[in-house]
Amino acid sequence: MKEIQLFQDIVARPYDYARNWKKEHSRKIVGHFCSYTPEEIIYAAGALPFRIFGSGDAVSRSDEHLQAYSCSFVRSALADGLTGKLDFLDGTVFPHTCDTIQRLSDIWRINSGPGFHTDIGLPVKLNTASAGEYLKNTFKKFKTELSGNLGTDISADALISTAVLFNRLRRDMQRIFDLRREDPTVISGGDLQTIVKASMIMDRDAFSENLSAVVDNLKAAPSRPPKPLKRLVLSGGMCNISSMHALIEDCGAAIVRDDSCSGARYFEGAIRPDGDIIESIAERYIEKIECPAKHADLFRRGEALVETAKTSRADGVIFLFLKFCDPHAFDYPYIKGLLDKEGVASMLLEIEAPLPSEEQVKTRCQAFLETL
Amino acid sequence: MSDQTKPADPEKEKRKIKAVGKMKEIMTAYYIEAKTAEQTGRKIAWITSGGPVEPLIAMDVIPVYPENHGAMIGAAKMGPDLCEKAESMGYSRDLCSYARADIACAPVNGGPIGGLPKPDMLICCNNICGTVLKWYQVQARYFGVPLFIFDTPFCHTVFSAEARRYVRRQVDEYIQFLEDACKRRLDKDRMQAVGRLSLEGQRLWQAVLDTTAHKPAPMSAFDAFFQLALIVTLRGTQTVVDYYTALLAEMKERIENRISAVPKETYRLLWDNLPVWYRTRWLSEKFAAHEACLVADTYTSAWCGTIKYIDENDFLGSMAEAYSRIYLNIGVDEMANNVIAMIDKYRVDGVIMHSNRSCKPYSFGQYDIRKIIQRERGVPVLLIEADMVDERSFSESQVETRIDAFMEVLK
Ligand code: SF4
Numbered sequence: 001m002k003e004i005q006l007f008q009d010i011v012a013r014p015y016d017y018a019r020n021w022k023k024e025h026s027r028k029i030v031g032h033f034c035s036y037t038p039e040e041i042i043y044a045a046g047a048l049p050f051r052i053f054g055s056g057d058a059v060s061r062s063d064e065h066l067q068a069y070s071c072s073f074v075r076s077a078l079a080d081g082l083t084g085k086l087d088f089l090d091g092t093v094f095p096h097t098c099d100t101i102q103r104l105s106d107i108w109r110i111n112s113g114p115g116f117h118t119d120i121g122l123p124v125k126l127n128t129a130s131a132g133e134y135l136k137n138t139f140k141k142f143k144t145e146l147s148g149n150l151g152t153d154i155s156a157d158a159l160i161s162t163a164v165l166f167n168r169l170r171r172d173m174q175r176i177f178d179l180r181r182e183d184p185t186v187i188s189g190g191d192l193q194t195i196v197k198a199s200m201i202m203d204r205d206a207f208s209e210n211l212s213a214v215v216d217n218l219k220a221a222p223s224r225p226p227k228p229l230k231r232l233v234l235s236g237g238m239c240n241i242s243s244m245h246a247l248i249e250d251c252g253a254a255i256v257r258d259d260s261c262s263g264a265r266y267f268e269g270a271i272r273p274d275g276d277i278i279e280s281i282a283e284r285y286i287e288k289i290e291c292p293a294k295h296a297d298l299f300r301r302g303e304a305l306v307e308t309a310k311t312s313r314a315d316g317v318i319f320l321f322l323k324f325c326d327p328h329a330f331d332y333p334y335i336k337g338l339l340d341k342e343g344v345a346s347m348l349l350e351i352e353a354p355l356p357s358e359e360q361v362k363t364r365c366q367a368f369l370e371t372l
Numbered sequence: 373m374s375d376q377t378k379p380a381d382p383e384k385e386k387r388k389i390k391a392v393g394k395m396k397e398i399m400t401a402y403y404i405e406a407k408t409a410e411q412t413g414r415k416i417a418w419i420t421s422g423g424p425v426e427p428l429i430a431m432d433v434i435p436v437y438p439e440n441h442g443a444m445i446g447a448a449k450m451g452p453d454l455c456e457k458a459e460s461m462g463y464s465r466d467l468c469s470y471a472r473a474d475i476a477c478a479p480v481n482g483g484p485i486g487g488l489p490k491p492d493m494l495i496c497c498n499n500i501c502g503t504v505l506k507w508y509q510v511q512a513r514y515f516g517v518p519l520f521i522f523d524t525p526f527c528h529t530v531f532s533a534e535a536r537r538y539v540r541r542q543v544d545e546y547i548q549f550l551e552d553a554c555k556r557r558l559d560k561d562r563m564q565a566v567g568r569l570s571l572e573g574q575r576l577w578q579a580v581l582d583t584t585a586h587k588p589a590p591m592s593a594f595d596a597f598f599q600l601a602l603i604v605t606l607r608g609t610q611t612v613v614d615y616y617t618a619l620l621a622e623m624k625e626r627i628e629n630r631i632s633a634v635p636k637e638t639y640r641l642l643w644d645n646l647p648v649w650y651r652t653r654w655l656s657e658k659f660a661a662h663e664a665c666l667v668a669d670t671y672t673s674a675w676c677g678t679i680k681y682i683d684e685n686d687f688l689g690s691m692a693e694a695y696s697r698i699y700l701n702i703g704v705d706e707m708a709n710n711v712i713a714m715i716d717k718y719r720v721d722g723v724i725m726h727s728n729r730s731c732k733p734y735s736f737g738q739y740d741i742r743k744i745i746q747r748e749r750g751v752p753v754l755l756i757e758a759d760m761v762d763e764r765s766f767s768e769s770q771v772e773t774r775i776d777a778f779m780e781v782l783k
Pocket residue numbers: 071073074097098099100101237238293322324325326327328
């Protein structure tokens with residue numbers, strides 16, 4: 001499918017895409033690290049919100065700033081920031097996430113990472129009135145700061161139309177996730193992951209247009225004979241290893257749901273496009289299922305994963321964590337216990353980018369699939 | 373630390389800090405009180421080390437510190453065992469060893485004091501790290517007791533007006549939470565009195581630490597690691613004020629009588645990060661053998677670092693800022709400035725940084741702090757890789773070689 005090819009080309013060389021886009025459109029680009037970044041506000045300002053995954057090159061530059069016990073995502077992002085790979089960025093935004101990102105922000109600022117630097121002091125709690133008020137105030141403050149940094153006004157109209165656009169593309173993404181849950185042969189997990197990544201770096205209008213075409217094609221596609229694949233759910237944090245989904249599926253599985261930060265969770269919920277629009281944007285972040293570095297409920301994340309496993313008729317769950325990622329590692333025993341109780345098999349894959357050995361991952365996946 | 377029953381060496385006897393006995397008494401009484409709370413009908417709150425303890429004291433709730441427990445586990449060299457147990461429960465070895473040890477202790481009442489008394493509530497303040505949030509969630513699920521999260525937004529460069537309002541609102545929510553849990557109103561006068569005692573305790577603790585600006589220093593950071601226990605656990609009580617008043621007097625006396633922590637203090641060093649609890653004795657002897665004294669550290673001073681934000685007449689109101697701006701909740705550059713100020717104040721010749729696998733918020737940024745202080749003060753820095761409780765991440769021979777080499781550079 002040529003639409004998917006377009007996504008693939010972009011995702012294979014995201015930095016080239018960003019540079020060209022900038023030249024072509026004479027617009028600005030704002031880098032960020034986390035799914036709690038209010039991308040809507042950045043896009044409404046006329047700039048491109050660009051999620052930094054880290055290219056995995058020249059990571060040794062990070063050794064001057066970070067100990068070996070930091071996650072490979074942060075190490076690789078920092079290396080890119082320090083070696084000029086991200087020089088197309090007009091600024092970088094750091095929402096409060098985990099202890100590691102928090103220090104990355106300091107290190108980035110002290111060593112003059114590209115462009116302006118903004119910390120968004122998000123609350124860690126999301127379940128109280130005062131935290132909700134604070135989150136909204138933080139977003140409002142961010143809007144003011146951003147508009148100063150970019151030298152542009154951010155109008156309510158622009159925010160509303162951005163909200164509508166983001167709602168549409170999130171809904172379309174949910175559609176693909178749902179289609180695939182019903183019939184994993186419609187699109188491969190690797191391709192879907194490519195689309196997900198594209199959604200975090202591409203011009204969102206162009207992305208949305210291309211995405212609609214993909215949805216139409218997938219719906220129109222003649223149904224294929226079902227394959228005897230094991231149905232898996234992925235759960236975890238940010239996955240910056242692009243080959244991971246394909247690697248797992250090649251072992252004879254279909255990833256029927258990706259529940260990670262860089263998977264379906266990123267597209268949850270919709271913005272009410274009325275009232276104080278910044279507050280509406282904030283509300284979506286408050287209501288969606290929290291990332292493990294946040295606090296809303298002691299049980300919701302675990303219960304949601306059990307529910308996801310059930311509704312997607314999963315044969316098993318793979319926890320895909322980056323090594324040294326504390327928030328996910330703390331939740332693992334509890335959530336695994338819940339799955340055990342429900343009779344859902346699971347396996348923990350702790351990975352680092354670049355993968356030391358693809359073979360080893362394959363062997364473990366195959367062994368796991370055989371037990372299902 | 374094991375007390376040997378060899379004939380006392382008068383030289384060593386002279387250097388022993390006399391207050392130590394009293395401290396042991398107070399801490400023993402405190403743990404007995406906490407462990408018998410069930411019989412006396414008092415409530416127990418588990419609270420993080422940087423958490424706002426004063427309202428608990430004012431409400432007659434006994435505060436219990438899992439991190440302090442972690443330190444005891446480390447000092448008793450029970451870390452590796454308990455950490456392994458946590459790993460067998462599914463907790464990654466890369467997680468903070470205080471958390472791992474504590475989580476593993478709970479179901480088996482393990483550790484040097486047979487486990488901590490069960491909590492009636494959990495108070496988690498994330499001004500030290502995000503780890504405590506996850507750790508307290510685990511314990512809230514395990515014990516099934518209410519959890520209050522005191523959320524202090526990170527102050528990379530500023531404490532924003534929005535954050536101030538948010539934290540201030542939480543002070544009221546916290547009081548409400550305690551009133552609900554204790555089914556009693558907070559006595560405002562009592563709260564005000566506790567606030568004053570807390571501030572007084574912090575000032576005295578700072579004064580104790582300040583005595584090491586004297587050459588030679590009457591105590592070392594290793595003493596401070598031990599003497600710290602009270603300002604952490606019982607801040608806001610008269611006991612703390614009395615104890616540190618006596619300790620301060622003893623330090624002044626030592627200065628007058630020229631009794632120093634290290635017999636021949638030639639080099640003055642600053643320690644950064646948590647202690648290596650299972651090797652404090654070894655490290656202290658190692659440095660002393662090089663005629664070096666660790667005169668100050670960034671860790672124990674964290675419990676008196678925000679005095680300037682506290683308003684004596686409005687403790688609850690000013691507490692929001694004081695608890696938000698503690699040492700670990702600020703940017704790396706501000707931390708570096710603090711270190712530089714300490715280098716000047718304590719006339720430090722070198723800095724030892726403990727790169728602590730367990731504590732990411734304390735350790736990430738150390739390389740940049742090192743660069744900044746080398747640039748600003750030209751002071752040599754030694755980085756040693758270890759972990760505060762999990763001895764498996766400590767290589768004695770490697771650390772020894774590095775210390776020896778570093779001391780050669782200083783000489
Ligand atoms: S992968 Fe985990 S440790 Fe790394 S930045 Fe994300 S949340 Fe933090």
